[in-house]
Amino acid sequence: MTALLHCRDVQHRFGALEVLRGVQLAVTVGERHALIGPNGAGKSTLLKLIAGEERPSGGSIHYRGQDITRYPAYRRARIGIGRGFQHSTLLESLSAGQNVALALTGGRLLARQGDCRRLAEVDVALGSVGLRDMAPVPVAAMSYSQRRRLEIAVALAARPQLLLLDEPAAGMSGEERGTLVELLRAVPPTVTVVFVEHDLDVVFDVATRVSVLHLGAVLLTGTGQEVRRSREVQEAYLGGRREEVPGVPRGA
Numbered sequence: 001m002t003a004l005l006h007c008r009d010v011q012h013r014f015g016a017l018e019v020l021r022g023v024q025l026a027v028t029v030g031e032r033h034a035l036i037g038p039n040g041a042g043k044s045t046l047l048k049l050i051a052g053e054e055r056p057s058g059g060s061i062h063y064r065g066q067d068i069t070r071y072p073a074y075r076r077a078r079i080g081i082g083r084g085f086q087h088s089t090l091l092e093s094l095s096a097g098q099n100v101a102l103a104l105t106g107g108r109l110l111a112r113q114g115d116c117r118r119l120a121e122v123d124v125a126l127g128s129v130g131l132r133d134m135a136p137v138p139v140a141a142m143s144y145s146q147r148r149r150l151e152i153a154v155a156l157a158a159r160p161q162l163l164l165l166d167e168p169a170a171g172m173s174g175e176e177r178g179t180l181v182e183l184l185r186a187v188p189p190t191v192t193v194v195f196v197e198h199d200l201d202v203v204f205d206v207a208t209r210v211s212v213l214h215l216g217a218v219l220l221t222g223t224g225q226e227v228r229r230s231r232e233v234q235e236a237y238l239g240g241r242r243e244e245v246p247g248v249p250r251g252a
């Protein structure tokens, strides 16, 4: 199947620091593709390169068969690449509904009365992340978990075909992570998701495929089960601590 997103030999350096040394990554339509790997492996950098926030030092990035390596971020957003952030980009003084409305309208606030179709879309977007009742509530009054879910609603409101999420479960409690897993599973299959995540329970509950980044390259791409069972991944990512990988019994 043709890849929706294809990173070919992508390299990136920050000054003398070589972060990515030739990443090969192919993501097909409808995947929930997790990027995992040790701290500093270059996962967030790879997301930034895909979103167009950084320009790769080498290699190329293709989206729907188009070479987008030189496209700026706004042009990638226009062709369907959406981004959720590791740190909040919500407007604190506005309500949850207004934040979603801004994303829907590309920066315009809705009039108090009227624009019913848009208001209905805001309602649907908030409902999809379990926040329908929070429409009038200012972001400043929302809990951390509610904000993280709102960020996903805001990212989805722009109707991306490819949604990039950086550590969506960061800072969440066990219960909140459960809600997030349900939410990510409920993202429509027309939206392909590539996400960076450290929480392996979330990764293996959500991802249809997983790529392990190590030393600036993809060590392995496979199903959750293939990744869990890979001795190479155990050694590179978990220092051989096999028992820490969910689903793999000690001594397996």
Ligand SMILES: Nc1ncnc2c1ncn2[C@@H]1O[C@H](COP(=O)(O)OP(=O)(O)OP(=O)(O)O)[C@@H](O)[C@H]1O
Pocket: 014, 017, 019, 037, 038, 039, 040, 041, 042, 043, 044, 045, 046
């Ligand atoms: N803007 C930057 N300037 C210089 N170095 C950077 C910059 N951004 C990231 N780095 C460095 O690049 C390396 C990879 O960082 P990156 O954030 O991509 O890793 P990561 O795999 O996402 O790590 P983590 O899991 O800890 O978030 C790290 O050594 C980091 O310090």
